Amino acid sequence: MASLPTATYHWQRLPIPMGQDNTPQLWICTLQAPVAEVAGNKWLKxxxxxxxxxxxxxxxxxxxxxxxxxxxxxxxxxxxxxxxxxxxxxxxxxxxxxxxxxxxxxxxxxxxxxxxxxxxxxxxxxxxxxxxxxxxxxxxxxxxSDLAGAAGVAQLPLLQTPDGDADLLCCATASGGTLAGLIQRYPEVRCLGLPVVKDASLADRIKQCLPPTSSYQNWQLAEANSAYGKVNAELVAFCCQLKLHYQLTTEPIYTGKALQLLSQLLQTGSLSGVKRIAFFHTGGLQGLHGLYYRRLLTEAQYRLLLS
Ligand SMILES: Cc1ncc(COP(=O)(O)O)c(C=O)c1O
Missing domain, CATH: 3.40.50.1100 (Rossmann fold)
Structure with missing residues (x-):
């Protein structure tokens, strides 16, 4: 098959008061896929x-x-x-x-x-x-998530924000292939997985998506704060605030949950020294329909997040 068309990328700076002093810049990178429903990290994987x-x-x-x-x-x-x-x-x-x-x-x-x-x-x-x-x-x-999937993610030019190079790259992490792609693309840059699952084997799953002879030292996983799929009122409110204040559309299973965890890390000073963060928006917005179907979103929240 002939090679596939390439995706385009959109950057948005989130002027989010996530930490106290010396809050780093936070840039969100959203991928616009040639086939709209093969969204976010899926296009690359x-x-x-x-x-x-x-x-x-x-x-x-x-x-x-x-x-x-x-x-x-x-x-x-x-x-x-x-x-x-x-x-x-x-x-x-x-x-x-x-x-x-x-x-x-x-x-x-x-x-x-x-x-x-x-x-x-x-x-x-x-x-x-x-x-x-x-x-x-x-x-x-x-x-x-396998070697090929992670190699696809390694095509993502996440380092270069419109304001200069980031010194921390991060994304929502579940089966590990997306983070593995960032790790291998930028071996000299710190990569942080923001887990949306509680999975003790996650670090091993990430290693399995990296070339077998490699020994990358540039990554770590934050500690997950809730199990996969767990959605509470505070998290939904966080996603709604992102939409209302910054017109950033997220959903609470992956991107919203990961950004909430990032915000907590910044607020507790766990990322001191970081100047510019690039966060990969991995898509997943079709999941909003399922959340509404399961009554995990009210109709007003669903309409707001979809808009
Ligand atoms: C929207 C979204 N974001 C992030 C992830 C996590 O990516 P990974 O499974 O590669 O860790 C997934 C799952 O694949 C996802 O669907």
């Missing part, structure tokens, strides 16, 4: 897999019932004319779930996987069986 796909080959991957990754893969499949299968961590496929409905509209075949089977997705026997069942599909891991 899926890039090489889409290009490596053999003619006629489909793509299969894994995700939760509100997965941004599955919607992005389904949208890529529709746009570039390949078939897609999503193995969804759920007992039963909910036909009203807006994320799953969108995946189906985009032509993805969905298959429910119970939690126990889902956890086996990386086991060689499980993958071998999957390859036999779906011989015409390229299998991608959950979140598209």
């Amino acid at each position: 899926l890039h090489s897999a889409i290009q490596q796909r053999k003619p006629g080959q489909g793509m299969l991957s894994f995700g939760g019932a509100f997965s941004n990754h599955l919607v992005a893969l389904a949208a890529a499949g529709q746009h570039y004319h390949f078939s897609t299968i999503g193995l969804v961590r759920t007992e039963q496929l909910d036909t009203h779930n807006p994320t799953l409905r969108r995946c189906r509209e985009l032509g993805m075949q969905l298959i429910a996987l119970d939690r126990i089977s889902y956890r086996q997705q990386q086991l060689p026997e499980f993958l071998a069986r999957l390859k036999i069942t779906y011989p015409d599909y390229l299998i991608l891991p959950e979140g598209g």
Whole structure:
């Protein structure tokens, strides 16, 4: 397949009073993908897999019932004319779930996987069986986080803000591929993962997305302040404030939660010495529909955040 068109990037400075004295500049980098629904980090992560796909080959991957990754893969499949299968961590496929409905509209075949089977997705026997069942599909891991996915993220020019080079690069971190991309692109620059999951294996997952012989020393993970998907009133209010005051659209599962954690780190002085932060806005806004569907957002909050 011919190489894919490149994304464009938009920078916004957030004049956010996040810390006390010597507050660093905070720049948000948003990616505008050529295919709108393959948004944020997904465009970069899926890039090489889409290009490596053999003619006629489909793509299969894994995700939760509100997965941004599955919607992005389904949208890529529709746009570039390949078939897609999503193995969804759920007992039963909910036909009203807006994320799953969108995946189906985009032509993805969905298959429910119970939690126990889902956890086996990386086991060689499980993958071998999957390859036999779906011989015409390229299998991608959950979140598209693997060596190729991280190498795609390494194309992101996150260092150069409009005001000069950043000295701290950060992003929301869940399966680790996005941070791994930043780490390898800028080995001399400090990279900070802002975890949106409580996962003791996260550091190892990041290492698995880095070239095996590498030993990067330029990164660390902040301590997560809540489990994956946990959304409370304070977090939703934080996202609404970002929208109201700075016209920055976030959602509380990934980007909003990560920015809230960054704000806490700045307020407690944990990032002293940092002068300019570049934060990668990883997308995920389709998740707002699922949050409203689960009544985790009021109608007013949903409309504000979507606007
Ligand atoms: C919107 C969004 N932001 C951030 C992340 C976290 O990225 P990663 O899984 O590469 O750590 C994800 C999950 O892939 C996501 O959907």
